[in-house]
Structure formats: C-alpha cells, structure tokens
Amino acid sequence: MKRIFILMSAMLLLFSGCEKETAEGKRYEVERLLDDGKFSEALDELKDCGDGSFSDDECHLNRGVAYFGLADYDLIYMGEDLYDAYSDDANESVQSRNVMSIIIDRFKNEEIEQGIAEFKTVLTLNNHTSLDCNQHQFKNLSIYPQQSCLAINPILLLEMLDSESSDDLKSVDLEDIIAMERTVRGVIPNISSDDMASILSGDTSSVEPRSQFELDVTECIINKDTAPEVCSESQLSIPQYISDYNEYKIWRVSNSNFTTLKLTIDSEGRDAIALVKEDSYINSNGASCSSSDYHSSYDGSCFPEPTNDTLASKSVDKLNSDEEFLNSVAMMVNVGDDEKSSDEQVESFKTDVCGSSDCNFTESNLVNYFRGN
Numbered sequence: 001m002k003r004i005f006i007l008m009s010a011m012l013l014l015f016s017g018c019e020k021e022t023a024e025g026k027r028y029e030v031e032r033l034l035d036d037g038k039f040s041e042a043l044d045e046l047k048d049c050g051d052g053s054f055s056d057d058e059c060h061l062n063r064g065v066a067y068f069g070l071a072d073y074d075l076i077y078m079g080e081d082l083y084d085a086y087s088d089d090a091n092e093s094v095q096s097r098n099v100m101s102i103i104i105d106r107f108k109n110e111e112i113e114q115g116i117a118e119f120k121t122v123l124t125l126n127n128h129t130s131l132d133c134n135q136h137q138f139k140n141l142s143i144y145p146q147q148s149c150l151a152i153n154p155i156l157l158l159e160m161l162d163s164e165s166s167d168d169l170k171s172v173d174l175e176d177i178i179a180m181e182r183t184v185r186g187v188i189p190n191i192s193s194d195d196m197a198s199i200l201s202g203d204t205s206s207v208e209p210r211s212q213f214e215l216d217v218t219e220c221i222i223n224k225d226t227a228p229e230v231c232s233e234s235q236l237s238i239p240q241y242i243s244d245y246n247e248y249k250i251w252r253v254s255n256s257n258f259t260t261l262k263l264t265i266d267s268e269g270r271d272a273i274a275l276v277k278e279d280s281y282i283n284s285n286g287a288s289c290s291s292s293d294y295h296s297s298y299d300g301s302c303f304p305e306p307t308n309d310t311l312a313s314k315s316v317d318k319l320n321s322d323e324e325f326l327n328s329v330a331m332m333v334n335v336g337d338d339e340k341s342s343d344e345q346v347e348s349f350k351t352d353v354c355g356s357s358d359c360n361f362t363e364s365n366l367v368n369y370f371r372g373n
Contacts, residue, residue, distance in 0.1 A: 026053040030062055039069035057144045060121040064151060067115030073106055075151060082158045100332060101197035103154045104181055107174060108193075116174055119148035130173045131324065135159045155331060176328035183315040184370065186275025186307060188214040201333055202352055204372035210258060215371045217253045218273055218311075221262050222364050225271075243300035245284055248274055250300050259298045263306050273311040273363060276304035311363050319361040326350075 026045060030053075033042035043066045049059035068075075085098040106112075123129055126145045133149035133156055141149065150157050155172040184196055188211050191199075195207040204212055220231040224239045231238055231253070239251040239262075248263045249271065264271035281294045282305045289302035318325040330349035331342055340348060347357040354365040 026051075030054075034062065034065055034069065037069060039066040042066040042069075057122045057125045060118045060125070061144050061147060064115045064118035064122070064148065067111045067118060068151065071109050071111035071115065073112065073115075075157070078102075078106060078154065079157050079160075082154060096334065097194075097197045097201050097203070099158065100200060101193045103177065103332075104196050104200075105193035107154075107178060108181065113175075113178065116152050119152045122148040130175075133172075172328045172331050173324060176325045177332050179318070179325070180315055180329050180332070182309075183275065183311060185278060186309065186314065187218050187273070187311065187367075187370075189276060189278045189304060199370045202369050202372055204370070212371070213255060213258045214260060215367060216255075217260055217262060219364065219367045219371060220253060221251055221264060221271070221273060222367065243284065245282075245303065245306075248306055250303055252298055252300070261294075261298055261300065261303045263304065265306075265310060267310065267312065274306045275309045275311060275314060276306050280305040311366070316361050316363055316366055319366070 030042055030045050033039070033045065043063060046054075046059055046063050046066065049056050049063070053059075054062065081102050082099055085095065085102055120130060122144050123132065126142060128141065128145050130149075130152060132141065132145070133153040135156060138146060138149060138156065138160070150160070152174045153172050154174070180200065181196060184199055185191055188195075188199075191211055192208070195211045198204060198207050199211070199215070204215070216234040216236060220234060220236050221239055223230040228238065235255050237252075237254045239253050241249060242252050242261075243250045245263070248265050251262045251264065253260060253262065263274040263276060265274050266272070279291065281289045281291060281302050283289050283302055284300075293302040294304070319329065326349075327342060327346055330346040333349055334340060334345040350357045350359060350361075353359075353369040354361060359365075
C-alpha cells in the first residue's frame with residue numbers, strides 16, 4: 001500500500017480558510033477561535049447560521065469542527081494513526097482490529113455525535129447524504145461536502161491514503177458504527193476499545209475474562225427458557241430472577257470468578273435483553289447508587305441503569321431491515337479487506353454471524369458472533 005497525499009493538507013483543514021481581505025469581523029473571530037482551540041467560544045459565535053456572516057453550509061461545517069474539537073478529535077492525526085495501524089506488518093485480521101480499535105476509541109462521546117449531525121447538515125444543504133461519502137463519488141463533490149465526508153467517514157479517510165484501495169460505491173455511516181458500538185457497550189459496560197474491536201470482528205481470543213463472561217451471560221439469558229444447557233456449557237449458574245424495576249426483570253448469573261446482573265424486558269412474550277448505561281447504577285426507586293454498592297451485593301438493591309434500547313431494537317432489527325446500517329457494519333468489520341467488494345463484505349459478515357448470506361439476524365446469533373463462535 002502506497003501512501004499518497006493528494007493535497008490532503010487542503011482537504012483535511014475543516015474550516016474554510018476564507019480570504020482575509022474579504023472576510024467580515026465575525027469570520028476572522030471564528031477562524032481565530034478555532035485556530036486557538038477555543039471551541040466553546042467558537043460555537044457561541046456560530047449560534048445563528050442565518051445571520052449572513054457565513055453561508056449556511058460553511059457555518060454548519062465550522063460548527064462540526066468546533067464539536068469535534070471539544071471531543072479532542074484531530075482529523076490529521078486520525079489519518080496518520082489509521083495509516084500506521086493498517087501499514088503494520090501484522091496479519092490482515094490484526095490490522096483490521098487495530099484500525100477498528102482506533103476508530104472506536106476516538107468516536108465515543110456526545111460532542112462527536114453533535115459534530116456528525118452538523119457535517120450531515122452540510123451534506124443535506126448540498127443535496128447529498130452520507131451514502132455519497134465513498135471513494136467513487138468523492139472527487140465529484142464540492143469542497144464542503146468533501147470535508148464533511150472525511151470528517152464522518154474514517155474508512156474513506158483511510159482509503160484516500162491508499163492508492164490500491166478499490167473504487168467502491170458503498171460507504172460507511174459513522175452513526176451506524178456508533179450504534180453498533182453502543183450495542184456492545186450496553187451488554188458489556190466499561191469495555192475497552194481493544195476488546196470492543198476484537199468482539200466486533202468476532203475474535204475473542206484476547207479479550208478480558210470479564211468481557212467474555214458478560215457475553216456468555218447474555219447468551220445464557222437469551223436461551224434460558226429454550227436451551228438452558230447453554231448456561232452450563234459456559235460454566236454459568238442458572239439465571240436467578242431476583243426483582244423487578246418498572247417493566248424490567250433483573251437476573252443474577254455467576255461463574256467461579258464473576259457475578260453480574262442482567263435486565264430484560266418483555267417483547268412479544270419473550271425476555272429481550274435490555275442495554276444498560278456505562279457507570280450508571282440505580283435502585284428500585286430510580287435513585288443513583290454507586291458502583292461499589294452494585295458490586296458488593298448483586299442482590300438487586302443496586303443495578304445497572306437501563307437505556308431505552310434493547311439488543312434487538314439497537315442492532316438486530318436494524319441489521320435485518322436497514323441495508324445502509326448492515327453495509328456500514330460489514331465494511332467496518334472487514335476494514336482493509338481489498339479483495340472483497342462491499343457486497344461481498346456484507347455476504348461474508350452475514351455468513352459469519354448466522355451461517356449463510358440470506359439468513360436473518362437474531363439476538364442469539366449476533367451474541368454468538370460477538371463471543372467468537
């Protein structure tokens with residue numbers, strides 16, 4: 001893979017760089033604030049994109065830059081790190097996992113999501129969507145959509161540094177990757193980026209024992225009524241129902257090293273896995289309790305706070321019904337695989353998860369994939 005720069009320095013500068021002799025005072029000020037890393041102040045100056053200081057797309061572009069800046073995200077460093085990870089002499093699966101780990105580590109806070117929304121607004125204002133953020137169409141985009149695509153699509157960024165990458169028509173939507181990341185994090189709170197990358201690639205050979213345990217417990221809960229042997233095969237206790245919280249049931253499961261509580265919610269007569277928040281615990285009254293309270297008893301008096309999503313609603317249903325979401329996840333899992341087209345990557349991912357390219361995703365087969373089975 002040859003490193004090419006194709007004027008990346010110009011494309012990776014996310015603010016407009018307007019000509020100073022024609023810029024108004026506000027434009028000077030915003031550029032200065034962005035240059036100085038004063039991103040909150042820049043956002044204050046950019047509250048009203050309709051005041052005439054900027055074009056609408058330029059204003060939203062700068063807002064996206066400011067939000068990414070608040071998240072301490074630097075696109076140039078990201079490109080360098082992705083290239084270095086992918087250029088490593090390790091085998092392809094390790095390269096892909098390293099690239100995925102970098103992406104997951106950088107894109108995981110609220111400011112990133114706010115920035116993505118601003119960059120997508122730029123695309124909308126120019127009659128584009130994130131589907132246009134692919135290598136095939138990139139050269140036909142005007143400068144602001146180009147900059148927005150590079151910001152929200154790290155795979156495109158990597159491809160632009162790779163002279164041998166395929167000129168594919170498909171793209172990755174970073175929001176889809178974040179949704180998949182949130183799914184795993186909702187099953188395994190406080191998981192590391194490295195473990196997350198390994199799990200998303202279906203290789204758990206090097207993950208922390210606690211992460212593997214949480215996955216095994218999730219599969220145990222899913223199958224507790226129809227195939228309880230799944231629990232014993234993983235050396236787990238039979239799930240013990242210990243209490244309710246509103247519409248949720250709380251279950252306790254242990255092995256010789258760990259104990260955890262899992263929440264389920266009724267969905268068409270079955271117990272669907274509820275996703276939980278990181279580092280957030282509550283009691284039956286909904287009041288906060290501490291991590292030490294939770295880990296000291298596992299009696300249901302303190303338990304992980306549920307989100308509004310289930311494993312099915314956050315990912316499984318979308319994998320079955322949303323082609324763009326499926327494509328984004330498949331391309332992320334197979335990042336760097338230059339031998340497969342995007343369609344082949346989707347087929348490969350589906351086969352890895354559920355056995356064939358025309359099957360349906362379920363909670364069980366998706367968790368089994370995460371477990372490395």
